[in-house]
Amino acid sequence: MKALEAENLHVSVAGRLILKGVDLALEKGKVHALMGPNGSGKSTLAFALAGHPEYPIHQGRILLSGEEITHLPPDQRAKRGLFLAFQYPPEVEGVRLRELMRLACGDQGQGFCDFMERYPQAVRRLHMEDLAERELNVGFSGGEKKRSELLQAWLLRPKVALLDEPDSGVDVDGVRVIADTIRELADSGTAVLVITHYPRVLEYVPPARVFVLEEGRISQEGGPELARAIEKKGFKVVKG
């Protein structure tokens, strides 16, 4: 059974159909990459999978560990083990990361996440000692926001982690930390989808599959070599 399957997904945003039949399957314990030109709908796909109300699904379905979640609200998807690291995490005034994570962990049932023990580990793991008590994403630099998202994924140990550009705007050392975290996630059994424009992070954690999203569909699929080819030649040339 696949950890996550999307079949024939049609998704619109602001009244415009963006995804026109996306098929995608993610495997437990494996890293996958999703690439594609700006505006091709990668974030749209991630939002639709996570249940964002402004990204309605018109056709197709989503299965999480074989269970259909196509029309579940976002919190129900999260509780079943789906996690989305945002490309642009919003700033939430007055709410602390620790508080959010305590609530999130509390909801995962006993033993799933021993918050008190794992939170400090996660903070160290992502080098976030200075940020742990700050308000959620408020005034975080671009790179800090990315680390905060990864920290949450690491802590919640989801079945499926959708990471929307976890490496964008991250410095060299940061990319390594993020790549290591992705590997640990996969090693612990999480099916990971890394949305990225850069093969660098994929050099550290070679993906089992690379998908390319173009014009609302998965236009190509391949191994790690596909990411390298895109880096060299761009989307159009590879396709041709």
Place this chain on the structure above:
Amino acid sequence: MNQKTALQRGLSQRVVEGISREKGEPRWMLELRLRSLELFQRLPKPNFGPDLSEIDLSDLAYYVRSVEPVKSWDELPEEIKRTFDELGLPEAEREALAGLGAQVDSEVVYRSILEEVRAQGVIFLPMEEALKKHPELVRQYFMRAIPPEDNLFSALHGAVWSGGTFVWVPEGVEVKIPLQGYFRMQTAGAGQFEHTIVVAEPGSSVHYIEGCSAPRYTKAVLHSGMVEVFAKQGAHVRFTTIQNWSRNVYNLNNKRAIAEAEAKVDWVSGSLGSKVTMLYPTTILAGPGAKTENLGFAFARDGQHLDLGARAIHLAPETSSRLVSRSVVQGDAKAVFRGKVHVAPQAKGARGHVECSTLLLSPEAKTETIPTLNAETDQVELAHEATVGRISQESLFYLMSRGLSQQEAMSLIVNGFVSPILKEIPLEYSLELKRLLEMSFQGALG
């Protein structure tokens, strides 16, 4: 069974004299009451704020003694004892307070003070008892910060006040843990008019906390308390009020502090309950270097009209004020914030900052911010900021994508919004407040 004393409904000279006789007051107090009554009959109604026409002053019971004072919680009538238990008062008394006074309707029914605090010379007494034991001390302060002439409700209060607390902290004494007064309106159709005075002698410090609640009745009733704070040179007084009146209460209060040189007065006000509230805690910065912080938060829900504000009157040089308010408005409720800073010509170097943010939870929710910054000298720094916003859908989705239900996510966002104020409140109380907010929130969303 406790005997109940209630004077006839409605306001008249006979009722006012009755209250005074009941309490065995000195002559000057009776005179103050009668003068207040006379003023009340001719002062105009407030020319701003909410509609008060529903209150029927002629059908209100102004004095009700429903419970006799006791020495221990166990002696209280079962219903009251259970209520106080549920409110956690005996527990707070044991764990977090230097003293506690609890009032039911018109009279204080329970009072305690830590021996070590009393040994420091601190006076913490029901107002009536203070008036008997320390008549001259009380007379020196009673309605000296807010005279009956001030407004319609200060006049009414002067005529019919009953209960409340007198706190006096000797020079240099630091009362390290808070004193608390708790006010319960228990009897249907009865008003409450407690009078609280806090006097902090030079260099002393004290934190006084007020809580209030009432069972819900259908008929509109009036609560019109008065608080007067006197912070002498270098003294520090913090006055915290958490108001959770039921939704038939008109809560029209007068609160004013006089801060002498280098003194600091902080008001922290949480307004959750009542049908209508008018509350504008005021600090008169009377001595050089005096400071005030005025922090308010409000959660106005369906049918409520909370008309709130804060005022700072700068009368001396180098004084500073910071007025901050955070309101959350739900349903068709209305929250108003009137922030007023006045700087007199002699108050050179004064600094004033007014900041008001409102979070609207529904399309029908209403809010208004009315700042008045007024300086009679140009050597001042005054600033004003106001923001009105709604819950960001992006934040809501973000939190829900972490597994929080919509309700949990919303209450987390609301809590976050008011957190700059909540963190100023002692932990035991802010936790309680958070719980109250969450509870109200569940109802609010349903």
